[in-house]
Amino acid sequence: QQSLLDSLLGLIRSGLQNSEGVTYDTNVFNAEYDFVVVGAGSGGSVVANRLTEVPGWSVLLLEAGGEENFVTDIPLMASYVQFLGFNWGYRTEPDENYCRGMEGKRCRWPRGKVMGGTSVINYMVYTRGNRRDYDLWEALGNKGWGYDSVLPYFLKSEDVGIPELINSPYHSTGGYLNVQEAPWRTPIVPAFLEAGKEKGYEVRDPSSESQIGFSYVQATIRNGTRCSASKAFLRPIRNRPNLHIAKQARVTKVLINPKTNQAFGVQFVKNRRTHVVRVRKEVILSAGVFNSAQLLMLSGVGPREHLEEVGIPVIKDLKVGYNLQDHVSMAALAFLINDSVSLIEGRLVFNVNYGLDYLLNRNGPLTIPGGAEGIAFIQTKYSNGSRPEDPDYEWPDLEIVCAPGTLTGDTAGSLRRGLGITEKLYQQVFGPVAGKDAFALVPIILRPRSRGRVKLRSKDPFHSPLLFANYFDDKHDLHVLVEGVKHAIALSQTKAFQKFDSKLHNIPFPGCEHMDFGSDAYWECAARLVTTTLQHQVGTCKMGPDSDPDAVVDPELRVRGIEGLRVVDASIMPVIPTSHTMGPAYMIGEKASDMIKLAWRKST
Numbered sequence: 001q002q003s004l005l006d007s008l009l010g011l012i013r014s015g016l017q018n019s020e021g022v023t024y025d026t027n028v029f030n031a032e033y034d035f036v037v038v039g040a041g042s043g044g045s046v047v048a049n050r051l052t053e054v055p056g057w058s059v060l061l062l063e064a065g066g067e068e069n070f071v072t073d074i075p076l077m078a079s080y081v082q083f084l085g086f087n088w089g090y091r092t093e094p095d096e097n098y099c100r101g102m103e104g105k106r107c108r109w110p111r112g113k114v115m116g117g118t119s120v121i122n123y124m125v126y127t128r129g130n131r132r133d134y135d136l137w138e139a140l141g142n143k144g145w146g147y148d149s150v151l152p153y154f155l156k157s158e159d160v161g162i163p164e165l166i167n168s169p170y171h172s173t174g175g176y177l178n179v180q181e182a183p184w185r186t187p188i189v190p191a192f193l194e195a196g197k198e199k200g201y202e203v204r205d206p207s208s209e210s211q212i213g214f215s216y217v218q219a220t221i222r223n224g225t226r227c228s229a230s231k232a233f234l235r236p237i238r239n240r241p242n243l244h245i246a247k248q249a250r251v252t253k254v255l256i257n258p259k260t261n262q263a264f265g266v267q268f269v270k271n272r273r274t275h276v277v278r279v280r281k282e283v284i285l286s287a288g289v290f291n292s293a294q295l296l297m298l299s300g301v302g303p304r305e306h307l308e309e310v311g312i313p314v315i316k317d318l319k320v321g322y323n324l325q326d327h328v329s330m331a332a333l334a335f336l337i338n339d340s341v342s343l344i345e346g347r348l349v350f351n352v353n354y355g356l357d358y359l360l361n362r363n364g365p366l367t368i369p370g371g372a373e374g375i376a377f378i379q380t381k382y383s384n385g386s387r388p389e390d391p392d393y394e395w396p397d398l399e400i401v402c403a404p405g406t407l408t409g410d411t412a413g414s415l416r417r418g419l420g421i422t423e424k425l426y427q428q429v430f431g432p433v434a435g436k437d438a439f440a441l442v443p444i445i446l447r448p449r450s451r452g453r454v455k456l457r458s459k460d461p462f463h464s465p466l467l468f469a470n471y472f473d474d475k476h477d478l479h480v481l482v483e484g485v486k487h488a489i490a491l492s493q494t495k496a497f498q499k500f501d502s503k504l505h506n507i508p509f510p511g512c513e514h515m516d517f518g519s520d521a522y523w524e525c526a527a528r529l530v531t532t533t534l535q536h537q538v539g540t541c542k543m544g545p546d547s548d549p550d551a552v553v554d555p556e557l558r559v560r561g562i563e564g565l566r567v568v569d570a571s572i573m574p575v576i577p578t579s580h581t582m583g584p585a586y587m588i589g590e591k592a593s594d595m596i597k598l599a600w601r602k603s604t
C-alpha cells in the first residue's frame, strides 16, 4: 500500500495528464478535407485514427457531444452517466407488447452524445461473439467478413491486460484499446462460476475457440477506470496535424449532388452557426445505429415512400432504418441473500472507504464495470446444436449476466430511472424488500428473430427519430427469454448460490398476479412488463451484396448507388452477433479503415 501523500501526488499528476491528453476542439475549418467522419464513437474514433496515419490525408471528425469527465471514468457509475448530459435520451414508441411497465410504455434507448460516443455511457463489457456469427455474414454475400478475416481486426485494436490471456492466440497486446478485468470482486461472482461448473459448464474465455461457458467479465477498462473510444483512439493522436476534431458540432445533412449521386460534403451546426465543409474523397457516417440511419434519410437516401411522406426529395431509394435488431432481456429477477455482500446503492454512496479506494488505488467496488461481474453463454432447448453436425453447434442463443446488485438495492433510484420502470410498479414489487441484499441473473436472448425500425419523425434534423423495437414480434424470442429465466432460476438453486441462502424474490408483477407464479405464462407476462435490453441495437444500414434488396451498404460499406459515402458503425451489421456490440463496432472501424486505405491507394 503506498502512502497517502504518494497517492495524492499520483492523483494530481494523473489528473493533469488527463486534461493535457484531451483532444483539441477546432473552430476554424478548412474549406475542404480528404475525409469527413461524422461521430466520434466506437466506429468513428477508430476510422479517424487510422486514416490520419496517412500523413498526406486530412480528416475532419465532427462530434455532436463534448468531453467525458471523471464521473464517466468510474466503471460502477455507468447507470448514472445517462443522466449527466451525455445521452441522446431516445425512447421507443409506446407499444402494448413490451415495456408495458415502463413510463409511457416506452423502452429507454440511451446513446452516447459525447467524445467516445456510446463507449462513454456503456457497461464496458468486452466480447466478440462466435465464429459462426461472422461466417454467417460472409455466407449472406459479405465477402471478407468471415471469422478468419475479422479476427485480425479484433486483435489489432486490443491491448489485453489479463495475465492468463496475454499469450492466447485470441488476444493481443500493444493495441490502443485496453481489455482488463476489474481489480475487485464480490464473493457473488466466484459463486456464479461455481454454479456454472455444477451445471456442467467450463470456465473459459468467451473469445477463445469455444464461446459456451462461464467467465469473469472482460471489460474496456484501464487500471480500474473506463477506457472509452476517445481515450483509446483519439487522445494519443491529438497532435497529428492532419486531424481536426470539432466538438459540439452537429451534422444535419450529407450533401449529395442529385444529378451525379456524388456525396461532396456535409452541413453542420456548431456554436449556433451553420457550416458547410466539402470532401475530396469521402464522407464517413459513424453516427451510430439511430443517427446514421437518420442522417441518410435526411439527406435523401432511404425508403422512397417514407421520405416522400415527410417531404424529403429522394436521391436513392434504399431500405434505410429497417433490420433493427437488439438483445432483449429481463433484468427484474432478484435473488435475495442472507449475507451483506451485494452492492446496495446507499451502502456504496455513503462508504467513504470505497470512494478513497477508487481515488487512491483505482480499486474497490467502484471499479466493477456497470455492476456486471460474470457472464455465461449457453444454449437453450430451442437451439439446434447439441451435436457437432448440428447447424447451431457451439453457437449460444442465451447469455446470462451476473450482477452483484439489483433493483432491491436501487435505493437512490438510478437503475429504475435508467430502465424507465414506473415508480408504482417499483414500489409494489420491490418496495417491500428495498435495501435488502440480492444479486441479479439477467437472461438475454442472443439471436433474436424480431426486427424493429427507425423512421424520421419529420424532416427537421433536430427532431429525434421514431424508434420501433418490435420486441417479441416473433414469439420465438419470448420463448427463449422465458427459457432463460428458468435457466437463471436453476443456477440460483445450485449449491454454490445456496451458500448465500439465495431465494427468488416472489412478489408477483402487477397484471401477472392471476397467473401461476413461475409458470411460462407468468414469465411471458413479466417479460412484456419489465422488458429490458443490453442496448445492443444494430442493423439499420444493413450490409449486403447487390443481390440483397434490403442492403443499404455493400461489403465495402459504401452506400449503394451513392459515390463517396460510407457507413462505419454498428448499423451495418446484417445480423446481430452473439456478442455485446462495442467490440464488433471497433472491429468494423478497423476493417473499414483498411478497406478505405486500399481503395484510395489503388485509385491513385
Ligand SMILES: Cc1cc2nc3c(=O)[nH]c(=O)nc-3n(C[C@H](O)[C@H](O)[C@H](O)COP(=O)(O)OP(=O)(O)OC[C@H]3O[C@@H](n4cnc5c(N)ncnc54)[C@H](O)[C@@H]3O)c2cc1C
Binding pocket: 038, 039, 040, 041, 042, 043, 044, 062, 063, 064, 065, 109, 110, 111, 112, 113, 114, 115, 116, 117, 118, 119, 121, 122, 123, 124, 125, 126, 127, 249, 250, 251, 252, 286, 287, 288, 289, 291, 292, 295, 534, 535, 536, 537, 568, 569, 570, 571, 579, 580, 581, 582, 583, 585
Ligand atoms: C447503456 C448502454 C450499455 C451498453 N453496454 C455495453 C457493453 O457493456 N458492452 C458492449 O459491447 N456494448 C455495450 N453497449 C453497446 C455499445 O456501446 C454500442 O453498440 C457501440 O458503442 C456502438 O458504437 P457506434 O460506433 O456504432 O456508435 P456510437 O458509439 O453511439 O457513436 C456514434 C457517435 O456519433 C455521434 N453523432 C450522432 N449523430 C451525430 C450528428 N448528427 N452529428 C455529429 N455527431 C453525431 C454521437 O454523439 C456518438 O458520439 C451499451 C450501450 C448502452 C447504451
